[in-house]
Amino acid sequence: MNPSKNTAESFLDDETIIEPRPVAFRFEAGKGDEHKATHGSIEAVLASAGFTPYQIRAIYYGNWLRDYSQLLDPKLVRAVDMPKNFPDVLSREALTQIVDVLAVREFTDLMQNDRENFKVTPERLGVYRPSEHLDNPKPANDKRSDPKSIDTDFEDGVAPDDASLQVDPETSMKRYLQQGLDFMTAQLNLARQAGPQSADGLRTLGSALHVLEDFFAHSNFVELSLKKVGHDDVLPWTSKADCKHALPLVTGTFGGTDIIASLAAPLGRILFSTDDKPFEATRPGVRYERDQIIQILLGEHPDPKWNDAHETFLSARDKWADLPFASKVEEIFNVIGAPGRIVGNAIGTAMQGLTTLFGNSVDDAQTVFGEDPNTSGSTDPSHSQLAKDHAEHPLHRLAALLAETAVLRVGQAMLGQWEQKFGVQDPAQIAAQYFTHPMDSNWQDALVREWAKDNPGLVMRATRKSELDNVHKKLQNSAEKALDRFKNESSNFLSKFSEIKSVKDVWNLITGK
Numbered sequence: 001m002n003p004s005k006n007t008a009e010s011f012l013d014d015e016t017i018i019e020p021r022p023v024a025f026r027f028e029a030g031k032g033d034e035h036k037a038t039h040g041s042i043e044a045v046l047a048s049a050g051f052t053p054y055q056i057r058a059i060y061y062g063n064w065l066r067d068y069s070q071l072l073d074p075k076l077v078r079a080v081d082m083p084k085n086f087p088d089v090l091s092r093e094a095l096t097q098i099v100d101v102l103a104v105r106e107f108t109d110l111m112q113n114d115r116e117n118f119k120v121t122p123e124r125l126g127v128y129r130p131s132e133h134l135d136n137p138k139p140a141n142d143k144r145s146d147p148k149s150i151d152t153d154f155e156d157g158v159a160p161d162d163a164s165l166q167v168d169p170e171t172s173m174k175r176y177l178q179q180g181l182d183f184m185t186a187q188l189n190l191a192r193q194a195g196p197q198s199a200d201g202l203r204t205l206g207s208a209l210h211v212l213e214d215f216f217a218h219s220n221f222v223e224l225s226l227k228k229v230g231h232d233d234v235l236p237w238t239s240k241a242d243c244k245h246a247l248p249l250v251t252g253t254f255g256g257t258d259i260i261a262s263l264a265a266p267l268g269r270i271l272f273s274t275d276d277k278p279f280e281a282t283r284p285g286v287r288y289e290r291d292q293i294i295q296i297l298l299g300e301h302p303d304p305k306w307n308d309a310h311e312t313f314l315s316a317r318d319k320w321a322d323l324p325f326a327s328k329v330e331e332i333f334n335v336i337g338a339p340g341r342i343v344g345n346a347i348g349t350a351m352q353g354l355t356t357l358f359g360n361s362v363d364d365a366q367t368v369f370g371e372d373p374n375t376s377g378s379t380d381p382s383h384s385q386l387a388k389d390h391a392e393h394p395l396h397r398l399a400a401l402l403a404e405t406a407v408l409r410v411g412q413a414m415l416g417q418w419e420q421k422f423g424v425q426d427p428a429q430i431a432a433q434y435f436t437h438p439m440d441s442n443w444q445d446a447l448v449r450e451w452a453k454d455n456p457g458l459v460m461r462a463t464r465k466s467e468l469d470n471v472h473k474k475l476q477n478s479a480e481k482a483l484d485r486f487k488n489e490s491s492n493f494l495s496k497f498s499e500i501k502s503v504k505d506v507w508n509l510i511t512g513k
């Protein structure tokens, strides 16, 4: 996986190094702003390579799907032959549908013109596979689980002594990184063959770029690069191993915090939005995002009565559209004010279920804290110890700068191949050359030196464990806050239902009196 030094040097010697723009980046899914960049805004550099705005959106869609495929974790997915068991687990189909609802909101521009090619399907979304994010697949405990028994698309569970968890003495990199490189290469080859006219081609390019960006955000490449140019005190987040460069290139083991942050926030916006009026049926037959999410969740509940109650509510709402206002109010009262308030309870069941699901993930994430791989002899840091895809991390902008340089070069090569330009290198080959230990490549040295000179305070922060622990705590807190907000808003939302004791209450609710 590690190209020889000669190859790595030559591919930079005969090419001009592209100067990254002086913008801050953030790798999270989303649009980004002045202070934080996202997978989406990193790809905005593709505009300078000549990609059209449509192509960039379709590429970002592929990148975004990789992010959201992380929701389909073996802990959250129900096995095909297992009975319905919401809120403990959801079917792969249901989780995929939820991501599709989010995708329609995020990519309205693409969906309006080509719903079929951008619909989120189980095949396009996939499931969480550690290699697609370069995560260390080491199991959290010594028990070997068998994710493949849940769904054959999951990667095999890895035994604690598996060879893929070792450091390769020659490349000084963890061996499991090869799988991520293979995935990226396959996606780039698919994209090259499919061409720019194909939505699938653009999507698979985005998928590959996601891996390339994660290489800089999820490994200690940036830390080791800083050490290489003289910033010895920067923490490497690994102990020494028996390999050529002593300190190996490693990535983190995955924790669940990012999942909550990425799901609780957008779902909260859909479920608790105050923009729409849930009791007002203006367009019969229309199913709003909130209806869809609740339908998906209640369809997963072992007791069908909740789903039935919700369906009754929706079809009653369809009929209200044609009723004059006063009788509409009376009808609404008949349904949602019925004894037991079964609709309110059904919606409550869906929302409480989500809260449980999120709560489990936060608990899991907390268990990965503790060990200090800088001193413990371990080469297995946690994801949160290394992850630089949040703006809070002192090395976030440096990681983004390097990722952007790599994305631009791969993008230029892909466009060159598509346009059949003479002498353009294979994009997969270019991308693979970035998968090295920093001691075996030098394209980054000047960028890293320059950035460190301009940001001595940030470099200093990367030398102190307490500083970085604070970053992790902050992220943990924001995940917990997202969960709390979700809990509060769901009970506020439900109190709207429980306040309804009479037709007059419904009237007041609708008219805001």
Ligand SMILES: [Zn+2]
Pocket: 066, 067, 132, 133, 210, 214
């Ligand atoms: Zn990722």
